Amino acid sequence: MIALNARYSKAWAEPERHAPVRPLSPDTSSDRLGGMLQDQRGGRQAFEKNNTIFSEGHPVDRIYRIIGGTVRLCRHTQNGNRYIADFLLPGDMLGFIDQNEHLFTAEAVDQVNLAYYPRNQIARLFDSDANVRTNFLLHFSARMMAFQDHLFTLACQSAKERLASFILRLAGRTATGAGQRLNLSMGRRDIADHLGLSVETICRSLAQLRDAGVVEIPNVHQLVLTELETLRSIARGAAAE
Amino acid sequence: MIALNARYSKAWAEPERHAPVRPLSPDTSSDRLGGMLQDQRGGRQAFEKNNTIFSEGHPVDRIYRIIGGTVRLCRHTQNGNRYIADFLLPGDMLGFIDQNEHLFTAEAVDQVNLAYYPRNQIARLFDSDANVRTNFLLHFSARMMAFQDHLFTLACQSAKERLASFILRLAGRTATGAGQRLNLSMGRRDIADHLGLSVETICRSLAQLRDAGVVEIPNVHQLVLTELETLRSIARGAAAE
DNA sequence: CGGATAATTGATAAGACTCAATACGCGTGG
């Protein structure tokens, strides 16, 4: 309801009757928020691979901004299941959409460098600055849209379509174009737990994309987006032909 | 990050190390928001079953509050697929979390009565009243949590577990207790599109619950929650035994 | 009552999971 201009990459989205096409572009709301925070005083912190940054249910003391590395937001169940809500990349905010308690556990996917700011300092900024509020809502709404896209992916798409959507979303967020190399910092297990699939299915779907010439896999942590357009049509569900 | 006290029914959630158990209770953030809006001037509008209230991509002109009936928030794809993000019940707000454009199409599940308020009027209220802002964030965050629970459901749960979670969530939102009748205003197809399953699987899973004595099905649009505790353990994934 | 829509149940098949075996990559220590 508040006036926002959030754009977000909707990998599956198509020109619709009323909705304008949202171009595949990196979300800028984080940047703007981050920019406003850079003036604030805070500190730096580094996390080794697989270390926990904060846990679900813990009180929110700090707001983080990712300087380098990849973070996964996840939930663990007592059955040992894990569900990864999202991956956060450099520039993204961490703990920002949480309330008094963290909604997720945040873990370092690889070596992660963070800038942090005391929570109450940010809260004061929010209360006093309408501009900050607007950008906060922008950020919040972009995240909401992203989750919606993911809900659609989980509800309606096949394994191959899910993987294609995931790759496209990652490519969009990192501004990786056709023919370029995409960095897959997260492991196969991470991707599986994000897409609601098994590790083996991720491997096999990747192999299918490779065999179809849609992507190349120079090594485990990199993808070459040879046929970006084909990838889009797969994500769209046109894998029939 | 803003101080909020949002509680939300997490059907699958368990006592965790750090997170307090969130009781299964109706979300109150809508009520509070609705209460603040009731002073505002607006109008009333009624929609027949299956009629469209607003469409994805359309500009947001009004904020609605549901007086009676059930609304589904959905997306349609060109393949003819449909995905239902959520069902909204009396007291819930409609169009509130959207930005300039509606993120979803809203359709009447049954006979729906709405109160509406002009958007710019609400926007002014938001700008001027810190209390409204707080409640807005409360509402927003409750919705976010609900979507997260749903993401978990879609990513990790089996058909029977999904259905159990869905029933529990509905029961929580309508304050329906053990042994009581739960109103299922939406059709099987609606439930299927919400849970990422086929209509037939919904029927079969319901039949399983009925045969196990967990619920009774007096008629298509009502459920008796005979064994609420069993339902919870099913949703939790303890269906093994 | 009759037609249409929705719900249920059955039979079959496809897709994804599980289990198992192997290959790869990377860090460690000899």
Next chain:
DNA sequence: CCACGCGTATTGAGTCTTATCAATTATCCG
């Protein structure tokens, strides 16, 4: 520098869940 070992990735074989297709029954509404 190379061999070893551990974790991760990949591939294969078989099974199971759920989707699909088809047929029947129930429900709604004029």
